[in-house]
Amino acid sequence: MNISTRSVNRRHFLKAGALTFGALGMGSMAPFLQKSLAGDLPPGKKLLFIFLRGAMDAVQAVIPYGDQGRGSAKSYAQARPNIGIDQDDAHSLNNFCSLNPALQGDGETDPKVHDIFNGDIDARGANLAFLHRIGYQNQNRSHFSSQQFWENGVPGNVRLEEGIFNRYVTSYLDEERPLQAATLSGNQMVLMKGETLIPVISDINSLQLAGNVQLGDFPTADNPLGTGLKGAYGQAGYNQGIKYNKKTYDTGVALLNNLQFFQDNVLNRPYFPAANARPYFDAIGNNGFRNNIRDSARLLKQVDDIQIVGCNQGGYDTHGGEDTRFPVLMRDLGLALTGLYHDLADIWDDVLVVTMSEFGRTSQENGNRGTDHGEASLCFAMGGAVNGGVYNCNRASWANGDLFSTSNSRYVAHKTDYRNVYNEILSRHLGDPDEQMGSIIPGYENLVSRDRNGYFDPLNFINA
Template identity: 25%
Template sequence: MKRREFLSMAAAAGASLAMPRAFGAEHANGGLASKLDAGATADDSGKLLFLIELKGGNDGLNTVIPYADSTYYALREQIAIPRNRVLALDACTALHPSLNALLPLWRDGQLAIVQGVGSMRDDSSHFRSRQIWDTASRADVYRRDGWLTRALDQCTRTGRNVATASFGCVEAGPFVRSTPERATADSRMQVDDPDVAVAGYADDDPVSRVESDAAGLSRIEAPTFRASIDRALRTAVDSSLRHDHGAIRLTLDGFDTHGNQPARHAALLAQLADGCAILRAELERRDRWRDTLIVTYSEFGRSARENGKRGTEHGGGAAHFVAGGLVRGGLYGRAPDLARIDAHGRLPVDIDFRRLYATVLGAFWKLDVRRVLQDDVEPLPLLRT
């Protein structure tokens, strides 16, 4: 399809919930509705998942900082966060200063920090690692269907619907199906050219802007992470029935920080923290915070040892965040042991990433974890009953 033809189609579909560099939505009342598992009860209705992808491989060591460990500073002479700038959580662990907006969640006991998360057999390829995380498979197993697709396919026996959408990335990720679905007005829509937007912006949309490229063709500027959050809220909350579930993926791209990491990483973490704070404030205002779980994920962490370009290479285990009204806040898992890094400077994995998903599926959504993950994976004790 030519760019000009595509943009004409995009303009004609202005009311769509599809986003630039994103898939659209499966509406609770649309053609791709999914239903909850028969085992769910009325108390389990209306649960909202916001899955935030830190695309590119987030540097967990500069996100959740072992600031009392002198080895951290020895390994990172150029990019370590100075002790006088960290946001100390206790005598050993701190947050990056750009994560200041997360501190109210921490103080209120609604932010869990899970350390040492990753695939139990590391893979340094972006593509393969994302495939492992998206399909929730072991590293030696190759699947083609996403873990959220399997979860939604399990939800077929009652009349409750699930609003689903993905914002910020053209890839289906955890919503991928093993066989492509026929495109319809209600189905997801993929764009091959990331510089062009999928339909979804009206002419008066304040977060979009039409510009002309060198060839004189119009393009629509991609939205900010904040704009994606605003639209995610409208999809999962404002446009759905009070007791619908929501499964929303938000992608924040740019974490592949091989060079000049400090400023770039700080800006990304600030967007993440501000976005989580906005989600909490808006969901509390709508009386939905207790029914919400925010979970971060990334294809891998970064190397504990900095490279020669003020950056880091692909790594292993890393810390991730889980937040929500039902979350038991605190530190989970082992603190980074910098004496255990491998020859490539990668930290070991202590917690199988699928335990995050098992927490969503079992403890939060009350689904059959084994049926979805097709393996014995224990949820983490992160949620209040």
């Protein structure tokens, strides 16, 4: 347990309350997850993460053509005779691996991920990184479990409904910041669940109630009842006791605060994506994903104090028909990244866009033009502080036969623990001091000190 000696403020009381709640048998927070007291406000950096649900096929996105195979371990082309991408069609990244062609095209509304990688678009340089072979030991191949582990940071614990980014926000909770984080989705994801109630927004423009609904006022010393909905949800004396009361009341308060915040600060400021971003956003095929990406960009640009924004892209469980389904998903993702690259130009130095997915897929295609659940995953990372390049996918890091390098010779074995990626995001980009890391990523120091396999060696994809 990492107890800070910082000055005690309001967070102390919340924390103490939570501990007492646990003593009443109504909480189950592990001691190692008890977060430290309030930390200093980190610098104003922003993160957008996109969780690719369903296990994105890592070696189909960034293709390791350089793996020539070894013994019975096939090369990519041999393992994927039907769904494999011809090397001539892919875009070379480093003479070892290449980019899926759906991520780059010549048309005005085709994605330009390869151009971004090469730094060919403008003077910002090469700020896009591909992090191959990310995972964890004893990889779980259930979507549910592995997503849970990627999000709660504790492999093996499927019950823990508390996310790494929520812990971060909780550690640096700042009452002066009305909106520190937000999820753009129809539901909350585990990464954002936890002690601090992070709002879920399905559509920014729908964040308002009809005029005949009384939002009212929260209770005050002068008016302990308050009025309207704020009065109802602001009845602090009744927000505990019966289980779920607290969450119900807290959600109401968060929502009503948000409605007010958006009414005062966002909805009255029309948002138009940058002209050179718009065609890419508009071309995203999936309506929900398109709206969430556009709203994400809007929040990052219009809300000065926001730190973390998250959304999802689903549909990556390509057991069959991957040859037709995967390019559609890649194209949408590529369009999103290209649109974001343009739209976030003004805040580029402060922003990081990163993708994650629960695991990769079998290197050998199955008989249905698809692939099954595998091991190592792939992350995209893009932003002003990113050291562009390909990580864990070059001659030095990828031996012939590594497409089948797990003990059962079916998957790509991981080389870097996913928590190591989080660590760089938190410590180098968002600015978390090391002392908090052990509580935000439970047991992180021990993981690093006990690592004998290089799983926690820094990738350095973000400039220190």
